[in-house]
Amino acid sequence: MSRSIRNNGESAPDAVAPVFAALGDGTRLRLLARLSEGDACSISKQTEGSGLTRQAITKHLRVLQKARVVRCVRSGRESLFAVDPEPLTEIRAYLERVSRQWDERLLRLKALVEE
Amino acid sequence: MDSVLSQTNTIRKQIELAAPVSRVWRALTDCREFGEWFRVKLDGPFTAGDVSRGRITWPGHEHVVWEAGAQRIEPESLFSFKWHPDSVDPEIDYSPETPTLVEFWLEATATGTLLVVTESGFEEVPEARRAEAFLRNDGGWTQQMKNIEDYVAQHP
Numbered sequence: 001m002s003r004s005i006r007n008n009g010e011s012a013p014d015a016v017a018p019v020f021a022a023l024g025d026g027t028r029l030r031l032l033a034r035l036s037e038g039d040a041c042s043i044s045k046q047t048e049g050s051g052l053t054r055q056a057i058t059k060h061l062r063v064l065q066k067a068r069v070v071r072c073v074r075s076g077r078e079s080l081f082a083v084d085p086e087p088l089t090e091i092r093a094y095l096e097r098v099s100r101q102w103d104e105r106l107l108r109l110k111a112l113v114e115e
Numbered sequence: 116m117d118s119v120l121s122q123t124n125t126i127r128k129q130i131e132l133a134a135p136v137s138r139v140w141r142a143l144t145d146c147r148e149f150g151e152w153f154r155v156k157l158d159g160p161f162t163a164g165d166v167s168r169g170r171i172t173w174p175g176h177e178h179v180v181w182e183a184g185a186q187r188i189e190p191e192s193l194f195s196f197k198w199h200p201d202s203v204d205p206e207i208d209y210s211p212e213t214p215t216l217v218e219f220w221l222e223a224t225a226t227g228t229l230l231v232v233t234e235s236g237f238e239e240v241p242e243a244r245r246a247e248a249f250l251r252n253d254g255g256w257t258q259q260m261k262n263i264e265d266y267v268a269q270h271p
Binding site for chain 2: 020095097098101105106108109110112113114
């Protein structure tokens, strides 16, 4: 069941679903929020003040990386993580489309009940 | 960034309607009226727990079957259904995918009705995609996670 190519060429639900899944976790959202504030960041730095173990942080960062929400770059002996905005752009495009459809529907509903 | 993160799980819309709650309720739950503004011709009325089917009526998409499973029908208060948003490709069988939940909340105001619409559940991964991703991934994600855990445990 290949759904990577859609007729309309826009973001399909299946393409963004893994990203939603990766973001559907409070810890990962906080990690991402922290990453989005600044430059690429090491696991150690992410662990500081987070109340989580290095192992837990690593696990969450890998989930985000797999969903292509963050990317990992090597810097000497360290792995640095940074936000990769491309999937977020895809999500935004998809949600904006679904959202726009609601706007249009609700305007038609408004016209119907107020006529 | 914040806007994306806050939007990822739920879409929320709110609109003031200059019509009584009873009028809005009818427009939401009467299948003929629903079809007018939602642009779908339904085969029959909504029943909680049942799947409703119809045809999309907007130009160019008349061949697309529309499906939604009504969840809660609480008169003049809450109407909800599950469906597959943006499912307009007739080549694709959306039924194995986890649907989103759409809820219509109604509240009487001094001037008419406040309608709040939420659509949630975008984070659910369709089963087929999960399986496909698992197979495509080198050795499977579960194994990768295990590898990372083992590595980190051995290299504290």
